[in-house]
Amino acid sequence: MLGVGAYRTRKQPTRSDLLPVPIGEMTWTLTDHLGRSVRPADWAGRPVMVFFGFTWCPDVCPTTLSDISLWLEELGADADRMIVALISVDPERDTPDVLADYVSNFDQRILGLTGSADEVAQAAADFRATYRRVAKDAGDYTMDHTAGVFLFHPDGRFVSIIDFHEDRRFAVPKIRRTLS
Amino acid sequence: MKHFLLAAALILSAPAVMACETVTIGDLTIEHAWSKATIGAGRPGVFYVEITNAGSVDDALIGIATPAAGMPMLHETVVKDGIASMPHAMSIPVPADQNVQLSPGGYHGMLMGLTTALKEGASFPVTLSFEKAGEVTVNVDVLSLRAEGPDCADAVQ
């Protein structure tokens, strides 16, 4: 029998004109799930893994955070110095408290980041990530958003993107390359 | 909804062990139905299941209904040019002699308007409507928000 719909196939690498700028050249300011202000300079000298999502998202976001949690478990203490962050593309609903509740379900090293609409827009621009509000019935809405996981070397250089649902056999070595 | 009270009782008294229920209707086998716990009832829940069509006639899943949500829908997660979106799926093909999975990152049931938060360890019924085979109800196990699939003895992980 043929399996249909189990896992989506991976897309081509992102075009080079759309790659994130180095962390050191980013200009965003965000607030983490504990209410602390965070700037790119705070990440200097640390490997970085960033994912855009939102907590009202039932499929892609918890799946990616489950994947990230498994990768971090496999990497163990080697990944303790890594900055791992979910940046919300839905700051209207994802307050720091909401994010705190959400990230508590996953690996404890994952930070939730949010901010004003403008602050989130600046972060997305720096990472070359995109998102779009999609209206649904009765005033409800969902968000389309960049689904890949961005990896940066401790010197701030962008390394690669782990595509949505990329196999752990490929994802973990990609992350390991940023840890050395 | 006439089954609401019964269903609410099921949700409240659900055992912690997973049902891993398998139901059949005609040539279709429905198994490994699961969902993820939600934070509160305001966020949408999700529904995953595996459908095997052992027959020689193509069928299609055309809708889902559940007392657990006011507005359940079929969705497909699509990642195009790196952007994830979740368009409504009018129907999900269940071709003859094939196995179809509603699974993370692909087709899924989107449970909007939850009547109550989905708690890990609980279960709730979902009725699947097929174009040809008709309707069948399966019990859905609620796993943690982190879960990647059910831990049934025969589950495809």
Ligand SMILES: [Cu+2]
């Ligand atoms: Cu959906």
